[in-house]
Amino acid sequence: MIKKIDFYFDFISPYSYLAHKRIVSLNNRDKFNYKAILLGGLHNLGGITAPAFNERKMKNMRNDCMLIAEKNKIDFTWNEKFPINSLYLMRGYLFINHNKKDKFFDVCFDAYWKNNFDISKEENIKKILIECDIETEDFEMGIKDKKIKDELKDLTNIAFQNDVFGAPTFVINQKLFWGQDRLEYALDELNN
Amino acid sequence: MIKKIDFYFDFISPYSYLAHKRIVSLNNRDKFNYKAILLGGLHNLGGITAPAFNERKMKNMRNDCMLIAEKNKIDFTWNEKFPINSLYLMRGYLFINHNKKDKFFDVCFDAYWKNNFDISKEENIKKILIECDIETEDFEMGIKDKKIKDELKDLTNIAFQNDVFGAPTFVINQKLFWGQDRLEYALDELNN
Numbered sequence: 001m002i003k004k005i006d007f008y009f010d011f012i013s014p015y016s017y018l019a020h021k022r023i024v025s026l027n028n029r030d031k032f033n034y035k036a037i038l039l040g041g042l043h044n045l046g047g048i049t050a051p052a053f054n055e056r057k058m059k060n061m062r063n064d065c066m067l068i069a070e071k072n073k074i075d076f077t078w079n080e081k082f083p084i085n086s087l088y089l090m091r092g093y094l095f096i097n098h099n100k101k102d103k104f105f106d107v108c109f110d111a112y113w114k115n116n117f118d119i120s121k122e123e124n125i126k127k128i129l130i131e132c133d134i135e136t137e138d139f140e141m142g143i144k145d146k147k148i149k150d151e152l153k154d155l156t157n158i159a160f161q162n163d164v165f166g167a168p169t170f171v172i173n174q175k176l177f178w179g180q181d182r183l184e185y186a187l188d189e190l191n192n
Numbered sequence: 193m194i195k196k197i198d199f200y201f202d203f204i205s206p207y208s209y210l211a212h213k214r215i216v217s218l219n220n221r222d223k224f225n226y227k228a229i230l231l232g233g234l235h236n237l238g239g240i241t242a243p244a245f246n247e248r249k250m251k252n253m254r255n256d257c258m259l260i261a262e263k264n265k266i267d268f269t270w271n272e273k274f275p276i277n278s279l280y281l282m283r284g285y286l287f288i289n290h291n292k293k294d295k296f297f298d299v300c301f302d303a304y305w306k307n308n309f310d311i312s313k314e315e316n317i318k319k320i321l322i323e324c325d326i327e328t329e330d331f332e333m334g335i336k337d338k339k340i341k342d343e344l345k346d347l348t349n350i351a352f353q354n355d356v357f358g359a360p361t362f363v364i365n366q367k368l369f370w371g372q373d374r375l376e377y378a379l380d381e382l383n384n
Contacts, residue, residue: 046248049241056238056357060370067377165248178252181373185259 005186006171007032008159010039011093012086013167014065014078017113019180020168021074031190034105036093037156038086039167045160052083068180077116084120087152088143089128094151095142096134104132197378198363199224200356202231203285204278206257206270208360209305211372213266223382226297228285229348230278231359237352244275260372269308276312279344280335281320286343287334288326296324 007023009016023029043050051057062078069076089108096104107128111117117124129136142148159169163176170177170186177186199215201208215221235242243249254270261268281300288296299320303309309316321328334340351361355368362369362378369378 046246048246048249054238054240054357056355057240059355060357060368063368064370064374071377163248163251165246165252176252176255178256179373181371182256185263 003172003190004031004033005190006035006169008035008037008164008167008169008171010037010086010167011089011108011112011119012039012083014061014076014082014113015180016168017109018065018068018072018074018076019183020109021076022072022180022183025072025074026187028187031187035155035159036090036152037159037164037167038090038152040083040085041153041156042160042165042167045157046165048165050083075114077114079112079116079118081118081120084118086119088125089119091143091148091152092125092139094155095139095145095148096132100132100134104128104134107131195364195382196223196225197382198227198361200227200229200351200359200361200363202229202278202359203281203300203304203311204231204275205359206253206268206274206305207260207372209301210257210260210264210266210268211360211375212301213268214264214372214375217264217266218379220379223379227347227351228282228344229351229356229359230282230344232275232277233345233348234352234357234359237349238357240357242275267306269306271304271308271310273310273312276310278311280317281311283335283340283344284317284331286347287331287337287340288324292324292326296320296326299323 007019009020023032039050051061066076066078068074093101093104093108108119111124111128112119117127119125119128126136129139162171164171166178168178168180170182172186172189173192175189177183177189199211201212215224231242243253258268258270260266285293285296285300300311303316303320304311309319311317311320318328321331354363356363358370360372362374364378364381365384367381369375369381
């Protein structure tokens, strides 16, 4: 089995988006195993106040993300509806069939961090589903399914037990790297 | 007047140490204007819980700093007495004559992050003073001087009013860059 880097993400995380786009531009997508977590839940478990809820940290994060995007030539828009509740889409990611997961992942992430959509709104979720050729009815049933609800909770709890406290987090060879700034360190560890 | 990058630091900050050592190895020390702040006070003003006080963040910070040091060939030891109270040495930095400031800065930083000394202890502060050829008595009077006490408070308050919330922070052309990971961005901004 080919060794991969676990990439813990939530669609709400701008740094996860930037890291993902850098991975794609490095042609390294197949080296990562994308793992859904609910970032808000993870922060609660860890007793962490997200930077979005601190005036100065929020201002810095906005400027910092735009600068990283500029330096890396990533098509990025700061979403004025940040932060929102990403619960439905994160559950959706777990529910969706394997063959549509990558497409759904890209469309959701672009919708929020490139196209400036409020992805907590039903009408925008519907647009995402249409673009991915996913039946709205199936999706709505899926994200209300107890199995899916529990799966997202469990994945978040397991991540927390393994010392994950933010997104993006990369884990390879039992070593944890936090933040899009550590993408290269994680790749170095994989290639070691 | 030559334009410089303001570098907000506290001896307690491992990332400030790593940033400084990278600056020195880039031969760029003269491009920076080192500005003392009391990081604990700044965090209090900003309603920020320092990573040192969160189990997972602390563990990550330790590993992360050691890895940055390794990648950048910086002689670094994680100080097991972290965090401590850096108040006396930060006041000392303000008190000390201009011609001894750089020496004092280097000796304090190395004492804590290279030589693993508890720099809140009187005996270790004395060793630092001897190495810098500073009279202990002068130093002790200086750090109790109301003018010096107020100066450190004022500098921290002014930094906070200018959106600084952590260390290291680099400011150039009214643009703020937070973290040793942003050293290159700050230098780009200076050279623009």
